[in-house]
Amino acid sequence: MKLLRYGAPGAEKPGILDGDGKIRDLSGIVEDIDAAALSPEGLAKIAAADIGSLPVVDGDPRLGACVGKVGKMICVGLNYSDHAAESGMEVPPEPIIFMKATSAICGPNDDTVVPRGSKKLDYEVELGIVIGKKAKYVSEAEALDYVAGYCVVNDVSEREFQAERSGQWTKGKSCDTFGPTGPWMVTRDEIPNPQELGIWAKVNGEFRQNGNTNTMVYGPAFLVHYLSQFFTLEPGDVIPTGTPPGVGMGFKPEPKYLKAGDVVELGIDGLGAQRQTCVADS
Template sequence: MKLVRYGEAGRERPGLLDAGGRVRDLSGVIDDVGGRWLLPAALEMLRGIDPATLPAVEGTPRLGAPVGNVGKLVCIGLNYADHADEMNLPRPDKPVVFMKATSSICGPNDDILIPPGSEKTDWEVELGIVIGAPARFVTPGKALAHVAGYTIVQDVSERDWQQNEGGQWVKAKSSDTFGPVGPWLVTADEVPDPQALDIWLEVNGTRMQDGNTATMIFGVAEVVAHISRFMTLEPGDVIATGTPPGVGVGRTPQVFYKPGDRVRLGISGLGEQAATLVRDPR
């Protein structure tokens, strides 16, 4: 099942994709995609609905982030060995956990704003985990039972702020639009092995990142279990699991986003994002 949120920014409605890829309106069934509607019983109820009985959405609506009112956006850093190498950083022996402000979340195809003063805005395509059942001190063997599904997250990052502004990475990761999510939430039953997904990103048609989730240092189950030791993961929380090599700061010479760039990224079975980079006028 593929769940979406569509419509004007800030006023998105819940929906799902039918077998033909058309958006069907779920607003007569649930009030949003998120929170209690991602609990296992709620997802089972939604699976029992015949999409043909739901109103079809005309045209090609804007897609918002497929999860509403995200409580936490938790990120894992340096989770691909070859990405750690390109950053000239040691490969971690435990997951590197940091937070990204939820105010950075935007739709998968919305413009990405280069903030005032930024000259090193960079890309990172990541597998996103969406929590379905509360997780607190879970073991890796039971962690996947707490996952509602998967999506795509672009962890947009300002490298000068990350490296030279002091403190934690959150400052470099949390500008408005630095967290495109979507296009949809694919429920876990449709992703039999989250460690076997091709993951890629292109800028202006040039392939920059090309990897597979099999090369993660810490897989999905271990990531969920590890984070749940330090905070309760709740339905609708999103975890960005790290990026493969090919980021702009790791290239020679370094390359960063500039106004007018077009970025396209995807993960096998989870869809694609496509956005334009725009200089924030403020």
């Protein structure tokens, strides 16, 4: 199933993409694509519905983030060996973990607001893991049983804020609109191997990232297992899992950072695509 949220910011409704690519309204089945809907019971309730009888959503509505009321967005850094190399950093002996403020989460095609003082705005296409069941101290062998599905995330980053302003990475990762998520969450049963997916990004039509999730250092099962050793993962939590090479800061001799007017497109095989226009902060 491809589950999504559509409508004005803050007033999104739950939806599902049918076999013809039409959005069907799920409001009569679930209140939102949130923790309750993403639980095994919630997903079973949606799966049992007669999708063809649900109302078709007319037009081309705005898509919100595909997961509502996200509790935690836990990001993984330097999780592709070739991206670590372009960043001039070693592959970490354990996953690098940082949090992205949930206020950064936005729709997949919403504008990216260039924050005041930004000099090094960047993009990162990432596979997002969506948790569907409370996970604490889970084994790697059982970890994917706790996953509801997968989605595309753009881990938008301001590199100066992130790396040159001292302290932690969070402030370079959490500006408003720095977390486009979606267009939809694809349930785990439709993605048998999340570590065999093409993953790409373009800026102004130029391919910048063109990789595969099979070059991850730490795969989804390990990451869910690993994170659950430190804190409880809750339904609706989202885990962006790192990015392949080709980000703006990796270009030599001159990095290719984003500016107002640039258009970023990105996607993952089977999970859909996003498109953002960079705009100056008012």
